[in-house]
Amino acid sequence: MYRHTATVVLLVAVVAAVAAFAAADDDDLNFSQYPGFAEYFAANPPSDALPDVRTRALLERHRPRIYLPRSHVGPIDFYRDYIAHGVLRDGEGKIISDKVTPELLNRYKEAPRAEFIHKAWPAGYVPTPVLHARAQTATIDLGEGPQTFQVLSYHAVFANSGLPAGLLGWQTIALGLVGDLDDWHQLDHYTAANVVLDDTDTPVALILQQHNYHRTYLLGEGIPIAADGRPQIDVAIRSNELYPHRPGRTNRRAVSFLNRKAWLYMIGAGSRLFLTADDITQPERELKYKLRFLVGSDSFYTFKGYLGARRWLMGRSGPPGAEYKTLPELLNFERQLLVGYWRDGNSHDIGNLTSAFEKPDFHLEFANAQGAVFRANLLCVKRWRANCAFQ
Numbered sequence: 001m002y003r004h005t006a007t008v009v010l011l012v013a014v015v016a017a018v019a020a021f022a023a024a025d026d027d028d029l030n031f032s033q034y035p036g037f038a039e040y041f042a043a044n045p046p047s048d049a050l051p052d053v054r055t056r057a058l059l060e061r062h063r064p065r066i067y068l069p070r071s072h073v074g075p076i077d078f079y080r081d082y083i084a085h086g087v088l089r090d091g092e093g094k095i096i097s098d099k100v101t102p103e104l105l106n107r108y109k110e111a112p113r114a115e116f117i118h119k120a121w122p123a124g125y126v127p128t129p130v131l132h133a134r135a136q137t138a139t140i141d142l143g144e145g146p147q148t149f150q151v152l153s154y155h156a157v158f159a160n161s162g163l164p165a166g167l168l169g170w171q172t173i174a175l176g177l178v179g180d181l182d183d184w185h186q187l188d189h190y191t192a193a194n195v196v197l198d199d200t201d202t203p204v205a206l207i208l209q210q211h212n213y214h215r216t217y218l219l220g221e222g223i224p225i226a227a228d229g230r231p232q233i234d235v236a237i238r239s240n241e242l243y244p245h246r247p248g249r250t251n252r253r254a255v256s257f258l259n260r261k262a263w264l265y266m267i268g269a270g271s272r273l274f275l276t277a278d279d280i281t282q283p284e285r286e287l288k289y290k291l292r293f294l295v296g297s298d299s300f301y302t303f304k305g306y307l308g309a310r311r312w313l314m315g316r317s318g319p320p321g322a323e324y325k326t327l328p329e330l331l332n333f334e335r336q337l338l339v340g341y342w343r344d345g346n347s348h349d350i351g352n353l354t355s356a357f358e359k360p361d362f363h364l365e366f367a368n369a370q371g372a373v374f375r376a377n378l379l380c381v382k383r384w385r386a387n388c389a390f391q
Helices: 015-025 037-043 053-061 078-083 102-107 169-176 260-267 333-339 347-356 362-382
Strands: 065-068 086-089 095-097 115-118 130-141 146-156 158-161 185-188 192-197 203-210 213-218 232-235 242-244 250-252 279-281 290-293
Touching: 053 130, 053 146, 053 290, 078 102, 115 185, 130 333, 130 362, 192 333, 203 242, 203 333, 203 362, 213 333, 213 362, 260 347, 333 362, 347 362
Parallel strands: 065 232, 130 290
Antiparallel strands: 086 095, 086 115, 130 146, 146 192, 158 185, 192 203, 203 213, 232 242, 250 279
């Protein structure tokens, strides 16, 4: 929940209010300590195993094609380009080491107040283009019994995250007074593309993390399938968010969190929020990169402290590990698939959403309501039925 907060900060140029808010933030616990995470990971312990030869081959075969905007540095290697250039501190500000290694970072991964501070690269430094990849499974009942799908996860890592490029003029001025719009917080590693394979190892869906929510896209429904079968993804200007590829400059609706009003706006059934800012994509070049494999229990995924400098003003401190990407109840891929499956302007989805808002746990209510249409359309993607049309 450490993503962009342009929708949270109003008239931040009021220095007194900002200072008071910043002081309160110093006493806040890391999001890794949010209720529910400990129970989830106790029941679903992260793996200590690297992907085997067959899984690595699948990860290589289906890795997404990534398109970058002009002058974008692109994804980097978490350990070589980020962690190797910085200082690790304990919760009291004491320096643990200014030569941080993977082993050292993993030694402190259970410390929620530990803080890693990235230092600027030396002049001329060229980072390594990498996506961090692993595989997990998801089980979904398609009406003919549970079916197990493989989920290939690719995390793009960026040294810092800026605010959405579609900020309005007054937003740019106000937010620019209290922070660097291009470096709102250190480390952006929740930017993940998850390719869902069926039992024939064929891609059928794509789950993209965008800000503090996920979007699910069925391949062939709304987004085209490339000739080589690999999903095509654009990186947004400044914010690094991932979106299905479209040539040219494209505005993408974006919010920080999917509360009721924000979700209605995103699906096309509500008015634009006062503080909303669009993401903008403008792909200029395809990234050439390699994959890096880390175990699921590695600090990259499970670090409970701050993997970036703690900064005054909410949302500007570095995030914990990549597993702390959403609310605990939405961590499993079965729920992510369904809660993220909604089509812009679709009357069926809008009806399910407005009905779900009548319940306290509206995210889960919506996921349950979307199950039937998702399963029906997934069967279309899998071509289990002739002459099938998407619902």
